Amino acid sequence: MEPTLKFYGGRLGAAVPLLFFVVWAIAISVAGVPSEHGLILGMVIGLTVGMLLCRSRWADYANAIFTGMASPVATVTIVAWFWAGMFAQVLRVGGLVDGLVWLGGQSNATGGFFVGATFVLAATFGTAVGTGYGTTVAFCTLMFPAGLILGADPVWLFAAILSGAAFGDNLAPVSDTTVVSATTQETDIPGVVRSRVKYALLAALPALVLFILLGGDGMDPDRAQAAELLADTASPNGLALLAPFALVIFLALSGYHILVSLTWGIVTAIAVELLLGLAPPEAILFFDPSTDTVGGALVDGIAGYLGLSILILLIVAAGHLMRLGGALDALIDALKRFARASVARAEAAMWGIVFSLNAFITINTAAEIAAAPVISQLGKRFRLHPYRRANMLDAVTSAIGYIFPWGGGVLIGYQTIRTLESQYDFVHAVSPTDVWPFVLHGWFLAAVMLLAALTGFGRSYEAADGSETKTPPEDLSM
Numbered sequence: 155m156e157p158t159l160k161f162y163g164g165r166l167g168a169a170v171p172l173l174f175f176v177v178w179a180i181a182i183s184v185a186g187v188p189s190e191h192g193l194i195l196g197m198v199i200g201l202t203v204g205m206l207l208c209r210s211r212w213a214d215y216a217n218a219i220f221t222g223m224a225s226p227v228a229t230v231t232i233v234a235w236f237w238a239g240m241f242a243q244v245l246r247v248g249g250l251v252d253g254l255v256w257l258g259g260q261s262n263a264t265g266g267f268f269v270g271a272t273f274v275l276a277a278t279f280g281t282a283v284g285t286g287y288g289t290t291v292a293f294c295t296l297m298f299p300a301g302l303i304l305g306a307d308p309v310w311l312f313a314a315i316l317s318g319a320a321f322g323d324n325l326a327p328v329s330d331t332t333v334v335s336a337t338t339q340e341t342d343i344p345g346v347v348r349s350r351v352k353y354a355l356l357a358a359l360p361a362l363v364l365f366i367l368l369g370g371d372g373m374d375p376d377r378a379q380a381a382e383l384l385a386d387t388a389s390p391n392g393l394a395l396l397a398p399f400a401l402v403i404f405l406a407l408s409g410y411h412i413l414v415s416l417t418w419g420i421v422t423a424i425a426v427e428l429l430l431g432l433a434p435p436e437a438i439l440f441f442d443p444s445t446d447t448v449g450g451a452l453v454d455g456i457a458g459y460l461g462l463s464i465l466i467l468l469i470v471a472a473g474h475l476m477r478l479g480g481a482l483d484a485l486i487d488a489l490k491r492f493a494r495a496s497v498a499r500a501e502a503a504m505w506g507i508v509f510s511l512n513a514f515i516t517i518n519t520a521a522e523i524a525a526a527p528v529i530s531q532l533g534k535r536f537r538l539h540p541y542r543r544a545n546m547l548d549a550v551t552s553a554i555g556y557i558f559p560w561g562g563g564v565l566i567g568y569q570t571i572r573t574l575e576s577q578y579d580f581v582h583a584v585s586p587t588d589v590w591p592f593v594l595h596g597w598f599l600a601a602v603m604l605l606a607a608l609t610g611f612g613r614s615y616e617a618a619d620g621s622e623t624k625t626p627p628e629d630l631s632m
Contacts, residue, residue: 165483173200176524179193194464204472248432256392265370274362282395317361500536512551521551
C-alpha cells in the first residue's frame with residue numbers, strides 16, 4: 155500500500171500541481187499560444203512545485219508520480235489513441251474527405267441546403283476519422299469556397315463545419331475524447347458510444363433544420379463555377395473507404411474490443427486503397443535509408459498522439475497525488491455537500507466543472523483529462539453508471555471545444571479560411587467572434603446534457619453486480 159502524502163497547506167497543497175496546470179493552460183490559451191509542448195511544460199512545473207510543497211519524503215512523492223503514470227487509465231488511453239490515429243490517417247490519405255466533398259457537390263444543393271449538407275458530411279467524416287480538428291481543416295479547405303459559390307452564408311457555413319466537427323468528436327469510437335471519457339471512467343468504448351447516440355441526435359436534428367432554414371443568405375449561386383472548383387478538389391473514389399469505416403462501427407457496436415475493431419478497419423482500409431489505387435504504398439508506409447526516415451500514414455497516426463500521450467501520463471500522475479494527499483476526497487466531499495442527496499445537483503456540478511475547464515483551455519482533450527478524476531469520483535459517490543459519467547464528460551467537452559472564439563477548433567478553422575483568401579477573390583475569413591453564437595450543434599449538445607442532468611433524462615446507475623440499471627440506489631447519503 156502506498157504511503158499517504160502530507161503537504162504544506164494541508165490537503166489543498168496536494169492539488170497544487172493540477173491547479174497550477176489549469177491556470178497555466180488558461181494563461182497560454184488567453185495569450186494565444188496554446189500547444190501540447192507548452193501544456194506538458196506547465197504540468198512538469200506543477201509537479202515540481204508540488205514536490206517543494208511536500209512535507210513527506212520526496213522519494214515517496216517521486217515514486218507516487220511514477221505509480222500514477224503507470225495507471226491503466228493512461229496506458230489504455232494511449233494505446234487506443236495510437237490505433238485510432240493510424241486508422242484516421244489511412245482514411246485521410248485514401249481520399250475519404252474528397253469522396254464526401256464530391257457527394258456534396260453532386261447533391262445540387264444550394265444556399266441553406268448546402269449548409270445543411272455540409273454539416274451532415276462533416277459529421278460523417280468526423281465520426282469516421284475521430285478528429286474534429288482534422289475535419290475542420292479538411293472541410294474549410296474544400297467545402298467552404300464551394301459553398302460560397304453556391305449561395306451559402308459564410309458565417310453559417312463555417313458554423314456548420316464546426317458543428318459537424320463537434321458531432322464527430324463526440325460520437326466517433328476512435329475520437330481522442332471518446333477514448334479518454336471511456337478509459338478514465340473505467341468502461342468500454344462501444345457501450346459508451348451506443349449510450350450517447352440519443353444525446354447527439356437530439357442536438358443534431360434541430361441544428362440541421364436551422365442550418366437549412368437560415369444558412370442561405372449568400373451570393374447568387376453559380377453552379378458552373380462550383381462544379382469547376384469541385385472537379386479540381388473532389389473525387390468519388392474515396393467513398394469506397396466508407397466500407398472500412400462502417401466495419402469499425404459495426405464491430406465496435408457489436409461488442410468487439412476497440413483495438414480488434416480498429417485493426418480490422420486499418421487492414422481493410424489499406425487493402426481497399428491498394429486494390430483501387432486510392433493511395434500509393436509509400437503514402438501508407440515508407441522507408442528512406444538516405445534520411446534514416448520511416449514515414450507514411452501509419453507513422454503519422456502514431457506521431458500525432460505522442461504529445462497528448464505524455465500529457466495524459468503527467469495529468470494522471472497529478473490526479474494520483476491528489477488522492478494520496480487527500481485533496482481529491484476533500485473536493486468530492488465539498489461537491490457532495492453541495493449536491494446533498496440530489497443526483498441532479500451532482501450532475502449539474504459535473505456539467506459546470508467540465509464546461510468551465512473547456513471554456514478556457516483551448517485543447518479540449520487536455521481539459522477533459524483534467525476534469526476526469528473529479529467526474530469519476532463524484533459520479534461513483536452517487537453510483538452513476540460509467541456510461542453516464544463518460545457522457546457528461548465527453549459531450550460537454552466536444553461541444554465547447556468548437557464554440558468559443560479562443561477555442562482550438564475555431565482558431566484552426568479561421569486560420570485555414572484565411573489561407574484561402576489568396577486563392578479565391580470571393581473568400582473572406584469569418585472572424586471567430588462572429589461565428590461562435592451560430593455553432594448550433596455545440597450549443598444544443600451542451601444544453602441537452604444540462605437538461606439531462608436536471609431532469610434525469612438518460613440517467614443510469616451502477617448496480618451491485620456492476621450492471622447498468624435505471625433504479626437509483628436506496629442510500630445516496632454516503
